[in-house]
Amino acid sequence: RAFGSLSYPELAAEVMRPFLGDTITRDVFDHLVEATYRQFTHPLVAPLKQFESNIWLMELFHGPTLAFKDYAMQILGRLFDQALLARGKRTTIVGATSGDTGSAAIEACKDREAIDVFIFFPKDRVSPIQQRQMTTVEADNIHAIALEGTFDDCQDMVKALFNNLEFRDKYALSAINSINWARLMPQIVYYFWAGVSLGLNERRLVFSVPSGNFGNVFSAYAAKKMGLPIEKLIVATNSNDILTRFFNTGTMEIRGVQPSISPSMDIQVSSNFERLLFDLNSRDGASTNKILEIFRSEGKFSVPEETLMEARRLFDAVSVSDMDTLGRISTTYKEKGEILDPHTAIGVEGAYRFASSASMESDLSIVSLACAHPAKFPDVYKKLDIDLTETPAALRGLFEKTEQLHHFDNNYDQITSFISSHN
Numbered sequence: 323r324a325f326g327s328l329s330y331p332e333l334a335a336e337v338m339r340p341f342l343g344d345t346i347t348r349d350v351f352d353h354l355v356e357a358t359y360r361q362f363t364h365p366l367v368a369p370l371k372q373f374e375s376n377i378w379l380m381e382l383f384h385g386p387t388l389a390f391k392d393y394a395m396q397i398l399g400r401l402f403d404q405a406l407l408a409r410g411k412r413t414t415i416v417g418a419t420s421g422d423t424g425s426a427a428i429e430a431c432k433d434r435e436a437i438d439v440f441i442f443f444p445k446d447r448v449s450p451i452q453q454r455q456m457t458t459v460e461a462d463n464i465h466a467i468a469l470e471g472t473f474d475d476c477q478d479m480v481k482a483l484f485n486n487l488e489f490r491d492k493y494a495l496s497a498i499n500s501i502n503w504a505r506l507m508p509q510i511v512y513y514f515w516a517g518v519s520l521g522l523n524e525r526r527l528v529f530s531v532p533s534g535n536f537g538n539v540f541s542a543y544a545a546k547k548m549g550l551p552i553e554k555l556i557v558a559t560n561s562n563d564i565l566t567r568f569f570n571t572g573t574m575e576i577r578g579v580q581p582s583i584s585p586s587m588d589i590q591v592s593s594n595f596e597r598l599l600f601d602l603n604s605r606d607g608a609s610t611n612k613i614l615e616i617f618r619s620e621g622k623f624s625v626p627e628e629t630l631m632e633a634r635r636l637f638d639a640v641s642v643s644d645m646d647t648l649g650r651i652s653t654t655y656k657e658k659g660e661i662l663d664p665h666t667a668i669g670v671e672g673a674y675r676f677a678s679s680a681s682m683e684s685d686l687s688i689v690s691l692a693c694a695h696p697a698k699f700p701d702v703y704k705k706l707d708i709d710l711t712e713t714p715a716a717l718r719g720l721f722e723k724t725e726q727l728h729h730f731d732n733n734y735d736q737i738t739s740f741i742s743s744h745n
């Protein structure tokens with residue numbers, strides 16, 4: 323209740339403070355958080371829109387690259403800078419991306435003195451807008467690399483660089499994927515923001531979260547652990563439904579990735595799921611590790627019935643086909659005049675399905691997360707005859723700018739010598 327009067331940056335500082343220890347002073351951190359969210363384009367930072375008496379949409383696309391990744395990446399970039407300048411050190415960030423992570427990281431780290439950034443993306447497999455968001459940023463410390471290969475090749479390249487310990491230490495490599503806790507920590511904040519905005523006294527919360535790597539929904543789980551009265555978390559996936567199958571059957575099993583109209587969720591192995599598994603295993607590292615070894619070698623594992631029941635107390639899961647995603651975009655446009663991006667539409671579809679299910683009780687409020695701005699995925703709307711009325715400022719002029727782009731074969735030696743000569 324005491325959080326009720328705080329602005330978004332004030333709330334953010336309060337929610338993140340317990341994780342900081344004495345690594346950064348209060349004044350410096352408060353200032354950093356304030357500076358981060360001051361440059362978001364909506365005064366409320368994460369505004370809520372009401373769709374039904376018990377369904378809301380929380381917009382998380384008001385940062386510089388128009389996806390929710392900005393809410394954490396913008397903090398992470400500043401924390402890196404702060405820590406490195408204080409110690410007189412530099413770091414080299416290497417990352418792989420299939421969509422929104424690359425541009426968010428580039429935007430967060432451009433022109434930071436102590437950071438060099440190398441982002442690998444699969445050549446011709448990201449959308450033209452996503453590519454240009456990465457390649458038209460004019461900053462000497464940013465290097466966007468189109469690799470001949472798939473997203474998996476890009477990720478393998480990053481792993482290979484980290485596994486060369488001499489290289490790793492010489493260039494002080496750092497990661498920007500959501501395995502880094504500082505990517506999840508700032509995402510906890512907007513769940514509290516939703517709760518505080520809706521008035522926590524009378525309501526119990528349900529969140530519907532479009533999910534791929536399980537990072538965003540794990541942040542919701544962390545919010546619950548911190549005391550937010552969350553009743554249910556709906557894990558909403560596209561046809562790549564490995565998470566949904568797990569929550570329905572207790573078995574996690576790898577199948578091939580199918581391309582969908584929500585590409586940022588085209589993922590097989592969700593790296594943050596390991597964090598939940600650890601908790602479900604009573605935080606026993608050794609037994610968690612055993613399960614993951616089985617998963618790596620056999621491509622599947624199962625948990626006991628009690629563990630599944632425990633997980634299902636909090637988590638519910640839905641898988642939404644491309645056709646149902648397009649249907650939800652159309653319906654929402656006709657009935658509410660709102661254009662949903664395809665990832666967001668999957669969460670909203672999950673919210674409506676839950677609202678009409680037997681689990682729905684009268685004092686529950688469902689908040690569905692809007693993960694990206696529709697203008698990032700213009701092709702989807704051509705099929706539906708929906709006019710994207712205005713291009714957000716962040717995307718204007720992208721196609722008039724010159725691209726700064728490096729092409730490489732999937733060749734380890736060429737990549738290491740490129741990084742060495744640009745450091």
Ligand SMILES: *Cc1c(COP(=O)(O)O)cnc(C)c1O
Nearest residue numbers: 422533534535536537538586665
């Ligand atoms: C990253 C992303 C997701 C998936 O989030 P996870 O944290 O990986 O589960 C969903 N939608 C959009 C638009 C994204 O950029």
